[in-house]
Amino acid sequence: MDSITQIALGSAVGHAVLGRQIGRRAALWGALLGTLPDLDVFLPAANDVAAFTEHRGFSHSLLVIAAITPLLVWLARRLHPDTAHLRGRWYALIFLVLTTHVLLDAFTVYGTQLFWPLSDYPVSGSVIFIIDPLYTLPLLIGVGIALFARDTDRGMRANTVGLVLSCLYLAWACGAKWHTDTVVREYLARENMPHERVLTTPGAFNTLIWRIVVMDDDGYYEGFYSLIDGHPAPTFTRHVQTPEQLEPLHALPHVDRLRRFTHGFYSVREQDNTLILSDLRMGMRDSYVFRFALATQDQDTGWQAITPYQLETRYSSGQLGWLWRRLRSAELE
Incomplete structure (x- = not known):
């Protein structure tokens, strides 16, 4: 997905996990981590084909995410010593933000190498377009309200509503694809x-x-x-x-x-x-x-x-x- 969507999703997930405990820092960490996997575009490549096929490779691997999460948790707790007792929630924030990033990318048609290095097969769901305002807007509105709301509970509720609406839209997209696939299969069979x-x-x-x-x-x-x-x-x-x-x-x-x-x-x-x-x-x-x-x-x-x-x-x-x-x-x- 586009960078704005991934930042919004990361911020919303981060705030949902740790917003009540550490405030806006949770959304900031979510935004940064939501951007992290896509920084692979800045790595040097041998040619344009290599850059095209290596994007969403190791940086989008669920195995790599599992391996680096403890290191990122250690870094977060070092930078915020007042949150050292929130080790479990830091694990949840970092792992969930990175995982939702790569899984959302796998719903697009481009393809995501979720199981690198065991497999470089690009998983591609072809369920949602790489930029879809109806998916992104609920996240932006929800996390925006959460960041500026004076009432913490109200902000948490708004953020949760944004996440739920974006998930429901993704579920709708899966249903729409299933219906379209059915129509196409029947058409191909009917027309031989x-x-x-x-x-x-x-x-x-x-x-x-x-x-x-x-x-x-x-x-x-x-x-x-x-x-x-x-x-x-x-x-x-x-x-x-x-x-x-x-x-x-x-x-x-x-x-x-x-x-x-x-x-x-x-x-x-x-x-x-x-x-x-x-x-x-x-x-x-x-x-x-x-x-x-x-x-x-x-x-x-x-x-x-x-x-x-x-x-x-x-x-x-x-x-x-x-x-x-x-x-x-x-x-x-």
């Missing part, structure tokens, strides 16, 4: 549509419109399904991938790593004599968030691997406009 793998993920900033990617041997379908427009079936657009487009991948480094990290949801295209691989899980057609240049074409030697680099994302305001119109008027385009 061949497929190898299927992805459903919420549209930008909401859980009412869901994006669907269906992979098959010759390319993929990209479609959308709305919970509110009254249409019982998703709408799809076909995108063809020829064997000639995919053939150069076999000899290129980094491809296996990208295949595994994207769970196989990727496309390949040639642009200006450059071979580009796009992660189909995030973004929309022609505006995918993660696109990597992997090779360039030479007239004599064919495709030659290059140091991979990420291409700039070109966002389309028209796509967000379409999403908004569909949310408002159930418009199909």
Whole structure:
């Protein structure tokens, strides 16, 4: 999730655990710890593909969190000697803030390596968009009231309400995904549509419109399904991938790593004599968030691997406009 959400969640969890005992310091520790796992983005990486696939790695591992929690508890008690008797609550605050961070990330489509180093498999729930105001706002309001309320009990209640509402929204998102998955499975079976793998993920900033990617041997379908427009079936657009487009991948480094990290949801295209691989899980057609240049074409030697680099994302305001119109008027385009 985005940094604001993780800070808000960490602050709310921290205040819920230790706010009554140490006041605003609990929320501050929660905010700092809620940011800590994402600091891995500042670590050096060999190239853009490595940075992409190593993010949410060791710093998001439940095993690493369990190992470093005692050290962080020792540090907190050293910095706040007046709270040394609250050792158990410090353990709860630190472990819960770090754990809720990585578990929330695992609900997004990007993927989180929860069991590193035993496994580098990126767990991906695809339940909530990486930025969702309806999840974040209750946390911000609740912890905001708690920080400035003169009445401690009132502040604790407001913070608890914020946490409960955010959890209920996440539960709603899980239910919406389950319903969407059911609709898509029934549609594929009814239409006898061949497929190898299927992805459903919420549209930008909401859980009412869901994006669907269906992979098959010759390319993929990209479609959308709305919970509110009254249409019982998703709408799809076909995108063809020829064997000639995919053939150069076999000899290129980094491809296996990208295949595994994207769970196989990727496309390949040639642009200006450059071979580009796009992660189909995030973004929309022609505006995918993660696109990597992997090779360039030479007239004599064919495709030659290059140091991979990420291409700039070109966002389309028209796509967000379409999403908004569909949310408002159930418009199909």
